[in-house]
Amino acid sequence: MLSNHFKIAVRLFIKYKVYSGINLLGLSLAFMICFFCFLYIQDELSYDKFHTDAEKVFLIAKVNYKEDVKEIESSILNWKPLEGISKSVANNLPFLEQAGSTIPEIENLVRIQAGYITLESEGEEFKELAQYIDQDFFSVVDFPFIDGKVEDVMSDLKSAVVSEKFAMKYFGSVDVVGKELVLKGNDGPFLISGVISTASNSVIDRDVFLRIENSQFLEDEYYNGWGFNAFIAFVKLNDSRDKAIVQEKLRDIEADHDGASGLSKLRERLNLAEDNPVYTYQLKPIADIYLDPTIVFGDSSSFLYSLILAGISLIILIIACINYLAISITASAGRRSEVAIRKVIGANILHLKGQFYAESFLQVSIAVLLGFTLTQALLPSFNDLAEKEFTLTLFENLRLLFGGLLFGVALTFFAGGYPAQILSRFKALAGLKGNGSHKISSKLIKGMVVFQFTLCLMFISVGLAMREQFEFINNKDLGFDEEQVVYVEGVSGKTNLLKEELAKYPSVIMASGSSGIFVGRIIHGVDPINGVENRISFISIDSDFFQTLGVDLVDVEGVQSVEKEQMASGMSFLNESYLNALKADSLMYAESIASIDGVVVDFHFESLQNEIASQKFEITEPGRLSTLFVKLRPNQIEEGLSAIRESYAKITEKPLEEVKFLDEFLNSRYEDSRKWQRIVNISASIGLLIACIGLFGLTGMGMANQMKELSIRKVLGANARDLAYALNRQSFILIIVASVISIPVSYYLIKRWLNDFAYHVDITAQVFAVSILLLVLITLITVTYHSIKVIFTNPVNILRNE
Known part of the structure; x- marks a missing residue:
């Protein structure tokens, strides 16, 4: 059977x-x-699901209240932090030391800080990101080891743990325990004591681990104070249920340091209500960090x-x-x-x-x-x-x-x-x-067709909106001239010599140096000069920086601005956002504008997903700067690139590995969003294809119900145009119904996605109009095929049994 x-x-x-x-x-x-x-x-x-006690391991995050809003537990659905709330995972050393020693619910607290190191190998230098960690870090965050014992790998101050990927890259084998790692600027080589697997996903970069005692920040007394937040910490609790208790005790430690008067002053200066907590602490489970976009640490999604x-x-x-x-x-x-x-x-x-x-x-x-x-x-x-x-x-x-x-x-x-x-x-x-x-139910047919039409409209409108946003990003005026600008990293001590050499080439308009690509040393907390609580980027530049990148200065009352040609070492400049942040305190504002040499226009040095942050520029000698920017003549790009390579080889006596264009770097910051645009577009295209196939079948099914009606029309003298009108009229009515349903839903989805960008396009009726027109075109093609089939069908064959 x-x-x-x-x-x-x-x-x-x-x-x-x-x-x-x-x-x-x-x-x-x-x-x-x-x-x-x-x-x-x-x-x-x-x-980070693979850690042995993952449910007990948490990341310490500080929640700052800048407006009178209440904190909610972070949700996987949150795209951005609540307005008026900022989160930071950076902490200061005294706070962490006190937390680790005075809170009994904490079994262990370990610190981690990222920093770039320069490897020396066979006369060449390579830059890699390293993690500076406490000795017992791997007892809390336990990565699987390929070689080495967890309890011994960081026992020596000059111990180093590397990933299997790093070992294969520089040594050609994972059998590297006992081999030396030579870093530029460090006393003595580091001895590799362990190799960890990178097979499992983690938010922590695992290429190189060094003892935290080797970090430059521990050498300066200022960096060890309450005002410098640059250390990330993980805690392992005795019992995960003690999370709320530990969060409250962390806040008590910070509050004891600030004192009641300090909190009152912060509330007064930020114009906060008396019941505003000013800040709280949140323990984020290590397995939840990656999917929380409000936590900025490592890879995220x-x-x-x-x-x-x-x-x-x-x-x-x-x-x-x-x-x-x-x-x-x-x-x-x-x-x-x-x-x-x-x-x-x-x-x-x-x-x-x-x-x-x-x-x-x-x-x-x-x-x-x-x-x-x-x-x-x-x-x-x-x-x-x-x-x-x-x-x-x-x-x-x-x-x-x-x-x-x-x-x-x-x-x-x-x-x-x-x-x-x-x-x-x-x-x-x-x-x-x-x-x-x-006879198949007419309501069932119409319901299926409307459902298909609604989904088609949603796919098309969301795809069009995403395309418009990325066109806006590509055409947005960033506030400086990024065209024909290339940059070279890792030129510390050579910037001035390179500038002098490049000045000899006609293909080079100008060159300048900086301490990084727009984002320099980040301070989370108090500006040591002005006392402003903010996230501030301090970047060191030379006197030609603003001219090279075409950044303009603005006139501000009370500020004795200098011309670009008169800039010299020792001068400092703020951007407009920093100046606006200072206006919250009139006395501080007056003191600040008296101590600076000019104000530059806000320019987008970060992704358009973020609002322009406060930035301070300090002019220093070019020899201390690590990044070189070079502006090339538009019609002499290849000659300019050759000039950079020749100059670099002459000054450093080694070939230049890579020259990067600034506009490509800026575009790379949207790769994640573009990746999702491609995924959504491809998925939506496949969905549209399937929907069109279904529309073909559903339209045919609908016409099967109308065959007798259409046959009678033909017998009564209806021509091809009349039949086509009768068939398409019903489809257009269903498109109108689908439009009424899909437009509000599509608008909501588009708005939610655009909210992820601080700067974005407006949602216009054009998006929905084009979507509807495309659907009408698709429907016309589909219905026309069936119409031709109906027109050439002999009505006698349909009506003979009636």
Whole structure:
């Protein structure tokens, strides 16, 4: 019996190859998207889950209140911190020392600080990011070791732990324990004592670990005070349930230092209410850091993006399932005679359902296998798109296949059972006579079409809005001239010599030095000069910096601004945002503008996702600066690049490895958003393709219900134009209904996404108008095909049984 069911299913599959192909294409693409979504979300949720006591390990974060708003527990759905609230993971040393020694609920507190080091190998220098850590750091944050014992790896001040990736890069092998690591500017080499695996995901960069005693910040007394916040700390609690108690005790330590009068002054200066806590502390579980965008530490993401991808995948799967159901129902409506004959020869309801189940299971199973095959084939491309390194192991393969087939079984019972239930209702004799027809519900058809139209409009409008935003970013005036500017890093002590050498080349307009690419030393807390609580970037520059990058100065009352040509070492400048922040205190503002030499316009040195932050520029001697900016003539780019390489080789006596363009660096800051734009666009395109396929089937199903009406119109003299109008009129009404539903939903989704950018485009009616016009065009093409088919159908064949 079962084998007969499948034989007939195969024959029908071949007989109705067009509809079978539509079903397979839609379902297999939907399953492929779902498989990719599963792999991505699984990877996103895996960060720092591997630590032995992950549920007891927390990151200390400070929450600052700048307005009268109440803090809420961070949610994975938060895109940005609440307005009026800022979070920082940087702490000062006295605070951490007191917390670790006086709070009994803390089993261990370890510090970590990132900093760049310069490796010396075979006469060459390489820059790498290192983590300076406490001796017992790995007893709290326990990474899997390939070589070395956890309890001994950091026992010596000159111990170093490296990752397997780092070991392979510089030594060509993971067998590096006992080998030396030579750093520029450090006394004596470091001895590698351990190698850790990088197979698991973590927010902590794991290339190189050194003892925190080697950090330059511990050598200066200022950096050891309460005013310098630059150290990140993890705590391991005796019991994770003590989290709230520890958070309160951390605040008490800070409050005791500031004193009641200090908190009152802060409330008064920031114009806060008496019940405003000014600041609190939050312990963030290590496994939750990666998916909390309000915590700025290491790699980060937002679970909201994963939810968006999951939502798109679910919508695509629903579209494919609706298409499959609609086409199955349409096809079953034409099988009345077949079912009637089966009934006459003795088939019961179970036999009928078994046949439909077999047909559904065959198609769905093939679709699952095709979807899995597509996933395997396109995995390298998806890795490039998502910037991940997914691999499908045997276990992953079986899990994906099992999940797909499990869903396929559920779809089989629904898709196969519904037609069987409908067709088993009419009597066999009526079916054999041809008048036992089953007319599919008009409301069901319209509902399915409206659903398809709504999803199509949402896909199109969201995609158009994302495109507009990135066009806005690309064309936004950043406040300085980034075109034809290249930069070279790691030129400490050579900046002045390089500038003098480059001045000899006509292809170079001007060169200047700075301590970094716009963002210099970051202070979270109190500006040591002006006493302002803020996140401030201090950057050292030379006297030609503003001229090289075309940054303008603004006239401010009370500030004796100097001309760009008159700038000299020792001068300092603020940007407009810093000056505005100072206005909260009139006395401090007056003192500050009297001590500076000018104010520069706000320019976007960070991503447009962030508001322009406070920035202070201090002019110093070029020889102390590590980054060189070079402005090239527009029509002499290649000559200018050659000049830079020649000058670098002459001054440093070694070849220049890389010259980077400033505009490319600025664009790279939006790669994550662009990546998501590409993912959403591709997913939406596949969704649109499946929706169009479904629209083809649903339109055909709708016309099957209208065949008698259209045939009567033809008999009464209606021409092709009249029939086309009658068919398209109904579709346009459904598009209007879908537009009314989709526009508010799309507007909300677009607004939520744009809120992630401090500077963004406005949502205009044009986005929705273009979406509707595109849908009308798609619908016209689809309906026209069916219209032509109806026009050339002989009405006699339709009406002869009436």
